[in-house]
Amino acid sequence: MAIEVRIPTILRTHTGGNKTVEGSGDTLAALVDDLDAKHPGLKGRLVTEEGKLHRFVNVYVNDEDVRFTGALDTQVKDGDSVTILPAVAGGC
Amino acid sequence: MLRIDRATYDAIVAHAREDHPDEACGVVAGPEGSDRPERFIPMLNAARSPTFYEFDSADLLRLYRDMDDRDEEAVVVYHSHTATEAYPSRTDVSYASEPNAHYVLVSTRHHGERTGLEGDDVEFRSFRIVDGQVSEEDVEVVESYLFGHSPTTVVYD
Numbered sequence: 001m002a003i004e005v006r007i008p009t010i011l012r013t014h015t016g017g018n019k020t021v022e023g024s025g026d027t028l029a030a031l032v033d034d035l036d037a038k039h040p041g042l043k044g045r046l047v048t049e050e051g052k053l054h055r056f057v058n059v060y061v062n063d064e065d066v067r068f069t070g071a072l073d074t075q076v077k078d079g080d081s082v083t084i085l086p087a088v089a090g091g092c
Numbered sequence: 093m094l095r096i097d098r099a100t101y102d103a104i105v106a107h108a109r110e111d112h113p114d115e116a117c118g119v120v121a122g123p124e125g126s127d128r129p130e131r132f133i134p135m136l137n138a139a140r141s142p143t144f145y146e147f148d149s150a151d152l153l154r155l156y157r158d159m160d161d162r163d164e165e166a167v168v169v170y171h172s173h174t175a176t177e178a179y180p181s182r183t184d185v186s187y188a189s190e191p192n193a194h195y196v197l198v199s200t201r202h203h204g205e206r207t208g209l210e211g212d213d214v215e216f217r218s219f220r221i222v223d224g225q226v227s228e229e230d231v232e233v234v235e236s237y238l239f240g241h242s243p244t245t246v247v248y249d
Contacts, residue, residue: 008156008189009190009192010189010190056186056187058152058153060149063153065153067149083153083156085152085153085156086189086190087146087149087152087189088135088152088169088187089144089145089146089147089187090145090180090184090187091115091139091143091144091181091183092143092173092174092175092183
């Protein structure tokens with residue numbers, strides 16, 4: 001078992017075009033590190049230099065937005081499904 | 093170039109008028125790779141603001157799930173500017189993440205407090221935003237995708 005991660009179009013350049021990839025870790029932060037080891041560059045698109053989730057992306061663990069569940073500290077386990085989506089936002 | 097049918101064009105304009113002076117936003121989905129905006133999906137502006145728009149995160153997830161199930165993608169991502177021109181702002185550009193999407197900007201800046209008054213046309217422009225570079229494109233409004241470029245009046249025998 002592993003954690004399935006759905007990758008949005010904009011980040012598929014890092015995953016060889018794959019829509020979904022697999023990774024492991026106890027927390028979202030660990031999962032992102034694991035993913036970045038297999039798909040270099042991915043972490044930089046998700047996490048800022050200050051170590052926070054980018055405001056341009058939304059990350060969901062089992063359909064729950066991680067902003068409400070502890071962000072990168074959110075606990076994850078085998079069998080969970082993680083979805084990454086670019087935020088749709090803007091303004092004048 | 094963006095080719096869009098009259099009904100969808102009108103629906104986007106109507107949404108912008110309706111939500112004025114707040115920014116309105118939404119997408120028009122179409123079959124993956126088709127470049128045809130077919131399914132109009134107005135979204136709630138979670139920011140409810142005259143200067144910012146944002147899809148609610150739960151709505152966003154549902155939208156992408158739904159499009160995924162139907163093998164669709166966001167062909168058009170639209171939003172309105174209610175006090176400035178229909179041109180992507182720096183914020184718009186920084187958030188733009190779909191290189192294949194047509195970013196449609198409509199402006200109701202001449203509408204003041206309310207819309208629907210005489211001469212308050214809605215500006216409607218379309219852009220590609222790729223790697224932070226904005227390029228405007230032509231917009232062609234077709235009466236219907238069914239008939240493509242054929243005349244607007246079709247007479248059946």
